[in-house]
Amino acid sequence: MCVGAPMKALLLSLGLLLVAVTTSIRFAAAQTFPTDDPTIRGIWAQGMDSSQVYPLAQVLLDSIGPRLTGSPQHAAAVDWVLSIYERWGVRARREQYGTWIQWERGITHVDLVTPRIRTLEGTMLAWSPATDGPVEGDVVILPKVSGARDFEAWLPKARGKFVLISPPEPTCRADQQWEEFATPTTFERMRREREAAREVWLDRVRQSGRGYARRLEQSGAAGVLSSRWSHGWGVNKVFNAPTAEIPALDLSCEDYGLVYRLAENGQSPRIRLNAEAEFHGEGPVYNVIAEMRGSEKPDEYVVLSAHIDSWDGASGATDNGTGTVTMMEAMRILQKVYPNPKRTIVVGHWGGEEQGLIGSRAFVEDHPEILKGLQAAFNQDNGTWRVEYIKMQGLSKAGGHFGRWFGQIPVEIKQHITLDIPGTPEFAGSDHMSFLCHGAPGFRLQSSYPEYRQYTWHTNRDTFDKLVFDDLRNNATLTAMLAYLASEDPELMPRDRRVLPVDSGTGRPGRWPDCHPARRSWSR
Numbered sequence: 014m015c016v017g018a019p020m021k022a023l024l025l026s027l028g029l030l031l032v033a034v035t036t037s038i039r040f041a042a043a044q045t046f047p048t049d050d051p052t053i054r055g056i057w058a059q060g061m062d063s064s065q066v067y068p069l070a071q072v073l074l075d076s077i078g079p080r081l082t083g084s085p086q087h088a089a090a091v092d093w094v095l096s097i098y099e100r101w102g103v104r105a106r107r108e109q110y111g112t113w114i115q116w117e118r119g120i121t122h123v124d125l126v127t128p129r130i131r132t133l134e135g136t137m138l139a140w141s142p143a144t145d146g147p148v149e150g151d152v153v154i155l156p157k158v159s160g161a162r163d164f165e166a167w168l169p170k171a172r173g174k175f176v177l178i179s180p181p182e183p184t185c186r187a188d189q190q191w192e193e194f195a196t197p198t199t200f201e202r203m204r205r206e207r208e209a210a211r212e213v214w215l216d217r218v219r220q221s222g223r224g225y226a227r228r229l230e231q232s233g234a235a236g237v238l239s240s241r242w243s244h245g246w247g248v249n250k251v252f253n254a255p256t257a258e259i260p261a262l263d264l265s266c267e268d269y270g271l272v273y274r275l276a277e278n279g280q281s282p283r284i285r286l287n288a289e290a291e292f293h294g295e296g297p298v299y300n301v302i303a304e305m306r307g308s309e310k311p312d313e314y315v316v317l318s319a320h321i322d323s324w325d326g327a328s329g330a331t332d333n334g335t336g337t338v339t340m341m342e343a344m345r346i347l348q349k350v351y352p353n354p355k356r357t358i359v360v361g362h363w364g365g366e367e368q369g370l371i372g373s374r375a376f377v378e379d380h381p382e383i384l385k386g387l388q389a390a391f392n393q394d395n396g397t398w399r400v401e402y403i404k405m406q407g408l409s410k411a412g413g414h415f416g417r418w419f420g421q422i423p424v425e426i427k428q429h430i431t432l433d434i435p436g437t438p439e440f441a442g443s444d445h446m447s448f449l450c451h452g453a454p455g456f457r458l459q460s461s462y463p464e465y466r467q468y469t470w471h472t473n474r475d476t477f478d479k480l481v482f483d484d485l486r487n488n489a490t491l492t493a494m495l496a497y498l499a500s501e502d503p504e505l506m507p508r509d510r511r512v513l514p515v516d517s518g519t520g521r522p523g524r525w526p527d528c529h530p531a532r533r534s535w536s537r
Contacts, residue, residue, distance in 0.1 A: 045425060053422070056347075059345075059350055060342070060490030064482075067482055073334050078325075078329070079326070084116060086325070098303045107302075108301075109299050110298060113368075114535055117293065118290055123286045125268075125271070128275065137260060137290060139254065141288070142254070142259060143289050144286055150175050153170070154276050164221045171234040175237070175284055177238050178229075181269060183207050185242065187246055230256050236256075239261065239262070249326070250471045252324060263473075302361055305347060305357065305358040307358075308354065309355040310357075311356075312386045314358075315356050315358045315389055318391060318392035319444070320363040323475075327474055327475040331470070334480075335480060336392075338485065341362075342485075350497075351493075354496075370446060370531075372531075374447045374528075384453050390456065391495055391499075397465075397481045398481060400459065401459065402433065407437050408510060408511075411434075411454060417498075418495060418498040419432065421498060439526065446526060449526060452510065458491070
């Protein structure tokens with residue numbers, strides 16, 4: 014479009030006005046600080062106006078990618094985090110917490126070749142064996158049998174074939190759309206039929222006996238195909254392989270349903286699979302620990318916590334690239350604004366969270382001095398979006414500390430956050446549990462959960478594009494402020510526990526979460 018001189022002048026004026034308005038809004042936002050504390054203001058300026066979260070996230074998620082425990086990408090992420098801290102002048106180290114099978118993913122390509130040609134959306138499950146070049150085979154369904162003996166009699170028919178081991182979904186359309194657009198009668202009928210079909214399938218699995226996937230590979234099956242739909246458009250959970258000798262593949266909900274229907278209706282589906290992977294034996298796995306030593310109370314600690322490992326169906330963006338970047342950025346801000354904390358500030362980038370919190374559990378076991386002197390551990394591990402909920406975990410006096418800290422945090426941040434005081438302890442979750450189970454103050458900086466759980470948690474859609482950088486800047490700034498305020502607090506947080514209510518199901522008094530020793534190794 015051609016724009017004349019008067020219009021150009023008008024657009025320029027509007028542009029200058031927009032700049033002025035934007036500047037005014039940002040300046041006005043700075044006036045909502047409830048304190049004149051220069052450190053709080055400095056943290057805001059670094060976190061909101063000079064943020065590094067975008068370049069950090071881009072390298073971690075796009076270039077390094079997913080960080081499966083024991084993979085080269087996990088090792089690369091450890092090296093990269095160390096190099097960034099060195100560049101910032103933050104002391105950091107790797108700490109070996111155990112050993113793990115070293116597995117390197119290669120290319121996965123799978124095609125339907127009969128009765129028609131279609132390239133399928135599929136990928137190997139973690140730690141799956143590879144094929145030896147492209148392999149073709151017919152596709153069959155896990156049989157309906159009357160018991161383990163009947164299953165054993167069927168097994169020779171699996172030789173050279175790919176076996177479907179998941180139930181098919183009747184629809185890959187999210188329930189939200191059914192509720193919005195279908196009639197209530199249609200939606201309810203679909204739900205009933207789906208639940209009934211799942212029960213039939215579960216009985217089929219039970220009748221096949223425990224370890225049926227291993228029995229399939231021992232009988233010469235070419236591979237197993239599964240699909241764990243996450244109840245959203247095009248999204249599957251992608252975990253680890255149930256096999257040790259033959260490839261295990263995840264197919265998308267849509268493509269799994271296609272292949273299943275072809276097999277069910279006697280239309281002879283056949284696929285070609287080329288799946289590359291390498292095992293490199295057992296090797297070391299690490300946590301990354303960065304530290305700013307306390308100037309007045311070096312034996313008391315504030316811990317920033319996030320796991321660096323991920324599943325590898327996508328990029329590990331919201332689980333837990335966002336937490337990793339949040340804690341890195343918080344340390345960068347603190348190094349700039351608060352380089353001499355009163356208490357020692359430690360950040361733990363844990364390995365092996367997805368295998369049972371093993372990195373953080375091992376750290377707590379190996380560092381009783383930090384557990385003893387812990388002021389608070391702040392953990393972040395649930396996607397993008399702003400932090401909106403912090404539970405006091407049943408620590409009856411934690412609310413007083415959070416109340417003082419939040420009294421100094423800008424309205425723009427704290428207005429979105431609910432403090433659950435005194436709350437009840439969690440029994441599952443993330444790395445804050447490694448501290449909390451010992452009675453130490455471990456807290457989760459919780460973001461909105463339902464969409465994360467459905468669409469990005471452990472899925473093939475957990476990618477860079479799901480990040481919301483305004484919220485990521487907010488979370489890093491909040492974390493840095495909490496670390497500063499917890500470090501400066503004249504009192505160490507008491508560990509008094511509230512009396513838990515009686516469990517209505519058992520009639521027994523409520524109990525606190527148990528601590529489990531870290532699992533330090535795994536190999537096939």
